[in-house]
Amino acid sequence: QKEVEQDPGPLSVPEGAIVSLNCTYSNSAFQYFMWYRQYSRKGPELLMYTYSSGNKEDGRFTAQVDKSSKYISLFIRDSQPSDSATYLCAAPKAAGNKLTFGGGTRVLVKP
């Protein structure tokens, strides 16, 4: 079983819509969860990180973690064409451990 899974997409939305991204994980040892954004042929860029269950908000981005169902979400409000990218969820098993990435979901925001 893959440790971190995402729907590959593409997820196409009109500009201004809410983008909803999901990620599931199988390993209860994961303690922290991150969302990275990756533009084509570029390195991942950290958007959000969360430790506990619940919501965390940063500008137009909201990350949600439900540890009971092993489900992670990222919501992007008022989406812009510049949000078009691949969004990766990732988690380490403990502080200092390697990050395990999901396969990423490609998002297209159409003007």
Added chain:
Amino acid sequence: EPEVTQTPSHQVTQMGQEVILRCVPISNHLYFYWYRQILGQKVEFLVSFYNNEISEKSEIFDDQFSVERPDGSNFTLKIRSTKLEDSAMYFCASSDWVGEEKLFFGSGTQLSVL
């Protein structure tokens, strides 16, 4: 804004040749990493490095791979004898402390092994 710098951006080599990928991490960071991404696949962990030694490595990081911090600013990944399957984008990353895994990634080196 400080950033992780990687050179070259694209490296083409013949199978069996040695390559060295170079990275300049963010200056006050202490933890250094190499990840790779084969086209269309997940970003995969290769190795982490702290206090001048490897702290963790994946099964991908076999004897053909080595890492070095030759001076106070550079962090290198060497592949001793490249294989076709080593073709990938290699990302260097750094972080300033262990705890929340705020890794900062470089833009990557695209390695093409012919």
